[in-house]
Structure formats: structure tokens, C-alpha cells
Amino acid sequence: MSNLEHEPGEVLLASPPASGIEILEPREVPLGGPRAMLVHRTLPQRARSLIGAWCFVDHYGPADLAETAGMVVPPHPHIGLQTVSWLFEGEIEHRDSVGSRATVTPGTLNLMTAGRGIQHSEYSTASTRMLHGVQLWVALPGGERRREPAFAATEAVAFEIGEARIQLFIGELADRSAAAAVLSPLLGAEVRIAPGARVSLPVTASFEHGVLVDQGAVTVDGVEVAPTQLAYRAPGSGSIELAAGAEGARLLLLGGEPFGEQLVMWWNFVGRDHDEIAQARADWQQRLGGADTRFDAIDDDRAPLPAPELPPVRLRPRD
Structure with a gap:
């Protein structure tokens, strides 16, 4: 998914230390034009921009495609990250410049590694009536950010x-391992909790964790978290306590080792400084003009998204 904001702000991807549970409120961002589907974005934000290497969290739906245009994201570029597509309902067609053409469906993780540079597009399929899911980004560590782009689809591990019913799509949980190839220590899982139930999940104590609530009333270590909110918990405990209300709950559990690198994210690019971001933008604009650049060609007839203008000052970490 692209960040479709016309004036994307620069974001320093480095979060302050914390203790206990922090509740991160989403902001609404329209995905597209007049019939835009709204997404709820909880990362990045000023209060906290990273959970491990997770650097971008968009939650959307359930959206009735009779009322919205659904997902219509023409070709656009990425560098320095992996995109993680996970659906609760509906289908999305993915195309990219490494030649992939795949359908994202519930229970299957689509993982795209941008590395040095990739372009891709995403469209909800004609057969989709309701669309509901999340789009997540993972920042690549310094030694991996210029690797060759790639794409893979893997089935989640259910147990x-x-x-609580778990679908583990990234990392390890309770002695199970997902097949997805990520490049820093991470956890990603969908968790469905029965009505009125409590569950203690064993987690890696050195990880920081986030709980994104999709449906239902949930408490995280005793703190109430509402749908579309993201609860952050600092490292230190080897378990996380979850409880659902009378209707049950569905949530995403995200985790990872504190990233330890300062990053700058602007539009669809994750880099280390202004010059890296500016060069990526220039390369993308040159590709739109027909030049061969790091962003290889894609099999998609729709007009690609031009990059917004850079701010009139050098991108730099926020105070």
C-alpha cells in the first residue's frame, strides 16, 4: 500500500523508552479519490514511531465496496522496507516489478521486500464485496536495506x-515458527479470543509489543483497548495477558527487538538521511519520465503515482 497523503511529513523513526501500556490513537487517512476508503493509521506518530522494526500500521474496513472504491493503489515505489499484507476479509491483487502477480487472501501472508527499490500496485478484486485487513511496513536494518527486491506468499501457522485461536504469520510464538523470511527479530500474529475468555500468551521478554484491536472489547495487561487503537508495551515480561468482552475479540499481536537505528521515513521511502530520500524520489520521477532507474518496470497499465514535492528544507530528525 502507498502512503497517498499529498504532503507527507518527515518522520524520525526512533521512539522514546516507555513503561507500562501506552494507548496510541489512530488518525483517519483517505485511500484514493472521491469514493476513498478510509484507513486508520496508528504508526508512525509523534508519540511512538516504531515497535521493533514495525514502522507503519494501517487498519481498514470492514468496507462495503458498494459504497467505496475499495483499494485502488496504482504503481508506486518503496525503498528500505518490507510490506506485510494481511486480510480478514476480501481479496487484493498484487503486482510488482520483480514480476509477481498474486492474490492476497485471508490466512495467507504477502511479504514484499523493497530493498534497493521496487514498485508495486494493489487493487481489490472484482469479486470482493467487503474488504477488511491491515497493511504493515517493516524497516530493514542497515545491512539489508539495499538488498535485491523480492516477493513471497506464505501460509500462516494456525494453533x-x-x-484463543492464533494465526502466526511472522516469527515465533509458543514453540511454533512462521515461514516468512524477515530480516530482524519480529513477531506477527492474528489472535481471536472467545467471548469472555482470558489468555496468557508466552512472548519474548526482550521484545517490545503492540496489540492492534480489530473487533471487540479487549484488555491488555488489565488496560482497556478499543477497536482501531494500538496498545504499546515495553520489553520486560515473558507473557502478555489478554481478555475479551462478552462478544469475543480479534486483534493483531506485533512485536520485535527494539530497532536501535535512527531512520527517516518520507512518503513511501525509509532511509537514513535527507540525501538518500531525495535520491530515491529523483530516481522514481526519472522512471516516470521513461528512464531506466533502480525501479524496474511493472506489468500494469494504470498511470503510476508521482512523488509529492519534498519539503523546502532538508529532512532531519524531529526534536
Whole structure:
């Protein structure tokens, strides 16, 4: 998914230390034009911009495609990150410049590694009536950010812990391992909790964690978290306590080792400084003009998205 904001702000991807549970409120961002589908964005924000290497969290739907245009994201570029597509309902067609053409469906993780540079597009399929899911980005560590671009689809690992049903799509949980190839220590799982149930999930104590609530009333370590909110918890405990209300709950559990690198994110690019971001933008604009650049060609007839103008000052970390 692209960040479709016309004036994207620069973001320093480095978060302050914390203790206990922080509740991060989403902001609404329209995805597209007049019939835009709204997404709820909880990362990045000023209060906290990273959970491990997770640097971007968009939650959308359930959206009735009779009322919105659904997902219509023409070709656009990325550098320095991996995109993670996970659906609860509906289908999305993915195309990219390494030649991939895949359908994202519930239960299957689509993982695209941008590395040195990739372009891709995403469209909800003609058969989709309701669209509901998340789009996540993972910042690549310094030694991996210029690797060759790639794409892979993997099935989630399904199992139960107490009255919770887990679909593990990244990392390890309760002695199970997902097949997705990520490049820093991470956790990603969908968790469905039965009505009124409580569950204690064993997690890596050195990880920081985020709980993104999709549906239902949830408490995280005793703190209430509402749908579309993201609860952050600092490292230090080897378990996380979740409880659902009378209707049950569905959430995403995200985690990772504190990233330890200062990054700058602007539009669809994750880099280390202004010059890296500016060069990526210039390369993309040159590609739109027909030049051969790091962004290889894509099999998609729709007009690609031009990059917004850079701010009139050098991108730099926020105070």
C-alpha cells in the first residue's frame, strides 16, 4: 500500500523508552479519490514511531465496496522496507516489478521486500464485496536495506492457546515458527479470543509489543483497548495477558527487538538521511519520465503515482 497523503511529513523513526501500556490513537487517512476508503493509521506518530522494526500500521474496513472504491493503489515505489499484507476479509491483487502477480487472501501472508527499490500496485478484486485487513511496513536494518527486491506468499501457522485461536504469520510464538523470511527479530500474529475468555500468551521478554484491536472489547495487561487503537508495551515480561468482552475479540499481536537505528521515513521511502530520500524520489520521477532507474518496470497499465514535492528544507530528525 502507498502512503497517498499529498504532503507527507518527515518522520524520525526512533521512539522514546516507555513503561507500562501506552494507548496510541489512530488518525483517519483517505485511500484514493472521491469514493476513498478510509484507513486508520496508528504508526508512525509523534508519540511512538516504531515497535521493533514495525514502522507503519494501517487498519481498514470492514468496507462495503458498494459504497467505496475499495483499494485502488496504482504503481508506486518503496525503498528500505518490507510490506506485510494481511486480510480478514476480501481479496487484493498484487503486482510488482520483480514480476509477481498474486492474490492476497485471508490466512495467507504477502511479504514484499523493497530493498534497493521496487514498485508495486494493489487493487481489490472484482469479486470482493467487503474488504477488511491491515497493511504493515517493516524497516530493514542497515545491512539489508539495499538488498535485491523480492516477493513471497506464505501460509500462516494456525494453533490454539487456551480459548484463543492464533494465526502466526511472522516469527515465533509458543514453540511454533512462521515461514516468512524477515530480516530482524519480529513477531506477527492474528489472535481471536472467545467471548469472555482470558489468555496468557508466552512472548519474548526482550521484545517490545503492540496489540492492534480489530473487533471487540479487549484488555491488555488489565488496560482497556478499543477497536482501531494500538496498545504499546515495553520489553520486560515473558507473557502478555489478554481478555475479551462478552462478544469475543480479534486483534493483531506485533512485536520485535527494539530497532536501535535512527531512520527517516518520507512518503513511501525509509532511509537514513535527507540525501538518500531525495535520491530515491529523483530516481522514481526519472522512471516516470521513461528512464531506466533502480525501479524496474511493472506489468500494469494504470498511470503510476508521482512523488509529492519534498519539503523546502532538508529532512532531519524531529526534536
